[in-house]
Amino acid sequence: MQSFLDEIRAAIAAETGLEEPKLERPRDPSMGDAAFPCFVLAKERKAAPPKIAQELETALNARLNRIEAKATGPYLNFTIERALLAESVLTAITEAGASYGTSSEGEGKSIVIDLSSPNIAKPMSVGHLRSTVIGAAIQRIHNALGYKTIGINHIGDWGSQFGKLVAAVNRYGDTVDLENDPIPSLLKLYVRYHEEEEDDPTLGEEAAAAFRELESGVDGPVRATWKKLTDLSLVEFDKIYARLGVQFDLVRGEAYYESHLEKTVNRIVDAGITEESEGALVVDLSSFGKIPPCLLRKTDGTTLYATRDMAAVFHRWEEFSFERCLYVVGGDQRLHFRQMKHVLDRMGLDWEPRVEHIDFGMMRLPEGKMSTRKGRVVFLDDVLDAAAAEAKRVIEAKNADLADKDATAEMVGVGAVVFNDLKRERVKDIDFKLEEVLSFEGDTGPYVQWTHARLASIERKVGDVTEAPDWSVLASAAPILGAMGRYSDVLRSAARNAEPSEITSFVLSLARDVNSWVAQERVLGQEPAVTAARLALVQGARQVIGNALTLLGVGAPMEM
RNA sequence: GCGCCCGUAGCUCAGCUGGAUAGAGCGUUCGCCUCCGAAGCGAAAGGUCGCAGGUUCGACUCCUGCCGGGCGCACCA
Numbered sequence: 001m002q003s004f005l006d007e008i009r010a011a012i013a014a015e016t017g018l019e020e021p022k023l024e025r026p027r028d029p030s031m032g033d034a035a036f037p038c039f040v041l042a043k044e045r046k047a048a049p050p051k052i053a054q055e056l057e058t059a060l061n062a063r064l065n066r067i068e069a070k071a072t073g074p075y076l077n078f079t080i081e082r083a084l085l086a087e088s089v090l091t092a093i094t095e096a097g098a099s100y101g102t103s104s105e106g107e108g109k110s111i112v113i114d115l116s117s118p119n120i121a122k123p124m125s126v127g128h129l130r131s132t133v134i135g136a137a138i139q140r141i142h143n144a145l146g147y148k149t150i151g152i153n154h155i156g157d158w159g160s161q162f163g164k165l166v167a168a169v170n171r172y173g174d175t176v177d178l179e180n181d182p183i184p185s186l187l188k189l190y191v192r193y194h195e196e197e198e199d200d201p202t203l204g205e206e207a208a209a210a211f212r213e214l215e216s217g218v219d220g221p222v223r224a225t226w227k228k229l230t231d232l233s234l235v236e237f238d239k240i241y242a243r244l245g246v247q248f249d250l251v252r253g254e255a256y257y258e259s260h261l262e263k264t265v266n267r268i269v270d271a272g273i274t275e276e277s278e279g280a281l282v283v284d285l286s287s288f289g290k291i292p293p294c295l296l297r298k299t300d301g302t303t304l305y306a307t308r309d310m311a312a313v314f315h316r317w318e319e320f321s322f323e324r325c326l327y328v329v330g331g332d333q334r335l336h337f338r339q340m341k342h343v344l345d346r347m348g349l350d351w352e353p354r355v356e357h358i359d360f361g362m363m364r365l366p367e368g369k370m371s372t373r374k375g376r377v378v379f380l381d382d383v384l385d386a387a388a389a390e391a392k393r394v395i396e397a398k399n400a401d402l403a404d405k406d407a408t409a410e411m412v413g414v415g416a417v418v419f420n421d422l423k424r425e426r427v428k429d430i431d432f433k434l435e436e437v438l439s440f441e442g443d444t445g446p447y448v449q450w451t452h453a454r455l456a457s458i459e460r461k462v463g464d465v466t467e468a469p470d471w472s473v474l475a476s477a478a479p480i481l482g483a484m485g486r487y488s489d490v491l492r493s494a495a496r497n498a499e500p501s502e503i504t505s506f507v508l509s510l511a512r513d514v515n516s517w518v519a520q521e522r523v524l525g526q527e528p529a530v531t532a533a534r535l536a537l538v539q540g541a542r543q544v545i546g547n548a549l550t551l552l553g554v555g556a557p558m559e560m
Numbered sequence: 561g562c563g564c565c566c567g568u569a570g571c572u573c574a575g576c577u578g579g580a581u582a583g584a585g586c587g588u589u590c591g592c593c594u595c596c597g598a599a600g601c602g603a604a605a606g607g608u609c610g611c612a613g614g615u616u617c618g619a620c621u622c623c624u625g626c627c628g629g630g631c632g633c634a635c636c637a
Contacts, residue, residue, distance in 0.1 A: 027580055037579055039617070049617090073580060119637070159637055254637090280635050290563060291633090298635040305637050332631050334564055361566080362631070369631085394599065412599090424573060427565065429630060436572075440599050442585040443573080450599045458596050493576080505574060505584095512584080519601045538596090560599080 001089060001485025004067065008034055008078050011063040015056060016041060029479035032070065032077030033085070039074060049074030082478055083471035086533065089485045090471075093540040101487040101547055106147030106495075109323040112316050113139050113149060116246070117329065119156035120233040120253070121165055121186040124240055125377040126432055127330075127363045127370050133421050133553060134360055135328035136246045137500035140551045145495055150249045150320055157230045157253035158308060163211025166225045167203060168193040182232035187372065194373055208300075215258070215302050230255075243384055243414055245553055257311040261303050264311040265296055271347045285342045294339040309340055317351060324354050326498055331359040331427065358498045361429035378432060388413030390438045391446070395560065402559060411555035412446050419445025419554050423504040443508050445554050448545060451511040455542035456558040458523055462535050467528035469536050476521060477537050480513045484544045491551075500552060507548040514541045 005023055012021040018040070026035045038049040038056070045052055053071035060069040066081040093100045115135020118128045139151045168189040169178075176185035197203050213222045230253070241247070257264075265281070268274055273283050274296065281297035296307045316325055327337060337357035344352040362369060370377050392409035395402055402408060420437050424430070440446035474481065483506070494502040523534040546556040 022577080024576070024579080027582095031580090035580085039579070042617075075580060156637060160635095161637070278634075282634070293634065295634050300635080302635090304635065308637095330631090331565060333637085335632055336637090338564085359565080364630080391599095398599070399597085428573085429566070431572095433572095436586090439586080442599095444585085444599085446599055447585090450597080454597050454600085461596050489576095501574095502576095509574085509584080515600065516602090518596080522596065524596045559597090 001085075001482065002488070004080050004085075004088075005034055007064065008036075008067060011060050012036055012056075015059050015063065026075070026077050029482065031072060032079040033478070033482050034078045036076040036078070037074060038076060082475040085478060085481050085485070086471040086474040086537070087469075089481045090469075090536045090540045093484065093543050094536070097543065098547060098550075100543060101491050102144045102146070103488060103492075104146035105492075106142060106145040106323075108148075110148045110150065110320045111139075111142045112320055112322045112325040113142075113151045113328060114154050114312075114326065115139070115151055115328040116241075116248070117154040117156060118237060119161070120230045121161075121183075121190060122372050123183045123187055123377070124237065124380045125363075125370055125372065126380050126383055127377075129244075129380050129383075129417070129421055130360050130363060130426075130430075131328045131330065132241070132244060132246055133418050134358070134426055134500055135326075136244070137422060137503070137552050138326060138328065138358065138495070138498050140553065141491060141495045141500065141503070144491055144551060147323070147495075150322075151247075152316075153248040153251045154312065155230075155234070155251060155253035157226075158214075158255045158258070159305065160208065160211045160302070162214060162226055162229075163207040163209070164193050164197075165189060165229060166210040166214070166222050167207040169225050169229070170206070171203070178228075178232065182229075183236050186229065186233070191373060191375065212300070212302060217258070240380055240384075243410070244418065245414075245555075252312075254305075254308045254312075257308050257315065260311040260315055261307055264307065264314060265303070267314065268296060268310065268343065268347065273343070273346045283343050283346065285339060285346075288338075288342045288345075291335070291339065291342065294343050306336065306340065309336070310343065313340065313344070313355060322351075322354060324356060326356050326358045328358045328360070328498075331361055331429075333357070334359055356498070358426070360426040363430050363432050365432055378434075383434070383437060384414055384417060386413075386434065387417050387438060391416070391440070394440060399560065408557055408560050411557055412440070412449055412560055415445040415449055415549075415554040416440060417445075419448070419504060419552065422500045422552055423508070425501050426499060445549075446560075448507055448511045448549060449555065449557055449560060451515055452542055452545050452549065452556045453558060453560045454518070455514070455538050455545070458518070458538050459535065459542065462523055462531065462538075465528060465532045465535055467532045469533035470527075470529035471533055473530050473533050474537055477517055480510065480517060480537070480541060483510050483513065484540060487544055487548075503548050503552055507545055507552075510541065510548075511545060514545070 009021050009023060012018060021036060023034045023036055026032050038052040041052050042049050050073050053074055053076045056076055057069050057071040066084050068079045070077050113135050116132040118124050139149045142149045172189060172192055176188055178185045210222050214226055274281055275284060279299035280295055282293040282295050284293050285291040294306050295304050297303060316322065341352055341355055365376055367376055388410045391413035392405060395405050395409055417437055490502055490506045494500060521534060523531055523538060549556040
């Protein structure tokens with residue numbers, strides 16, 4: 001596909017003298033595979049665009065082989081000979097298989113991705129799903145383009161909240177069963193702490209003291225409790241990651257940077273941009289607009305979130321010399337990342353633009369923003385369970401003879417949840433509605449998965465065909481072929497914008513077109529050359545849909 | 561109050577670096593399982609692209625202002 005477009009561009013360039021003529025897609029695919037708007041030539045040629053299109057039509061037809069140019073109003077539309085388009089796209093897919101669409105353009109470049117990053121001691125809510133699923137998709141997309149990627153789970157395992165938890169464990173630890181039921185137990189302690197803190201000032205003092213001890217590096221009972229809490233939580237998180245099919249290259253909590261904090265602060269101080277304000281150590285950012293200063297050290301000398309993130313970004317740069325360092329973190333932290341980048345900027349570090357906040361919209365409940373403390377949460381595990389159960393119910397109703405119903409239900413249920421999260425532009429806020437997540441019709445993951453299974457089913461029924469395909473019978477599939485031919489462009493764009501929804505949009509549109517085509521063109525029982533060509537389309541479409549789903553982290557079932 | 565993000569059909573969203581009659585899904589109404597999977601396909605109805613200016617041959621797309629919603633605003637993360 002790319003080569004045809006290059007050919008068209010080259011012909012236009014030769015004919016008009018334009019260096020890089022811009023091609024776009026015609027409104028209606030039946031008008032052609034590519035369009036050249038002639039407005040840009042109107043001035044220098046001193047002629048109306050429709051007239052220019054007319055003139056160029058004959059000249060370009062003389063230059064192009066098996067591609068037809070046709071003037072339509074101010075546009076020049078190009079149509080690749082149908083059989084040629086089909087043959088070239090489908091053989092490319094067959095040859096590349098699972099690696100169709102991939103490239104090696106990222107070779108030698110490293111991409112660091114900070115994703116998921118849940119807080120220890122809090123159950124993962126559907127809110128945490130976003131960072132995990134978006135980040136993992138971004139990582140797979142970059143992998144497909146040949147980048148070396150480092151996915152880091154920057155666990156929230158440090159900070160004053162751990163002083164609070166340690167204090168809570170000390171006081172009320174015997175009222176819960178931490179060993180066997182860690183996450184709910186920690187949640188109870190967390191909530192209780194905040195309830196009692198108001199009436200009992202000694203509790204807050206105990207918590208603050210605990211965090212000071214933790215950060216002092218003393219290896220005593222406080223540290224032992226902290227270690228136990230984080231270990232118990234990580235085991236629970238891993239169960240969810242396994243269900244989502246997400247792995248990390250590094251699980252480095254904030255605590256990992258504990259030993260880097262001192263030199264991090266020194267480094268920023270040495271850059272000469274820090275100052276003392278109200279007893280705290282800060283970096284003034286007023287030169288960037290109305291932005292509050294970045295706090296590095298509290299009055300009591302302990303560090304903050306920003307300090308630890310600065311330590312992390314320095315460490316990552318030194319370790320990986322990244323091409324990009326992507327922070328897949330919610331939009332509620334935009335200010336934090338702006339401050340962090342401004343500090344890097346003030347330090348004169350030229351790699352500051354490589355650090356990007358890949359923000360995403362908030363997952364909201366009808367009652368408002370989720371809050372673990374206020375008990376206003378939907379737990380991710382419960383949602384995945386509900387989705388798998390719904391998938392199981394549908395399978396029982398529609399395909400009761402399926403071999404491995406539970407495994408398929410898990411694949412479809414989890415796929416529905418993941419796909420739902422990736423299908424809109426990531427900056428958009430989402431009002432969480434369970435019935436929407438559990439819907440398997442229309443623009444949903446299961447719809448795409450079902451399309452994949454249906455195509456696989458046709459392949460099984462047709463079996464092997466030895467006859468050479470008659471590519472010309474695929475004229476009606478031209479929009480599908482064109483889309484599949486553009487798949488690698490979609491990957492490139494999705495990576496550049498760190499936007500998995502570009503792939504969900506693509507695969508939804510492809511699935512829709514394919515289902516429509518399958519409804520009107522029969523594969524089985526045709527002339528062998530016709531069956532061969534249509535089978536090739538079915539195989540190609542299944543391959544591309546499967547490849548796209550895999551990148552999104554959604555299973556592509558052969559049956560469901 | 562200030563800053564950032566969002567604002568396209570009843571609802572949820574697409575709309576490529578500005579370009580040809582603004583496209584889907586859900587919901588509503590109608591049609592299609594004796595033909596490769598009805599988690600499907602076809603059709604109908606449904607839009608002052610938040611509002612007002614501006615730039616441009618051309619604006620859903622860029623700029624300014626306003627309105628509505630969301631998020632955030634120093635010792636939490």
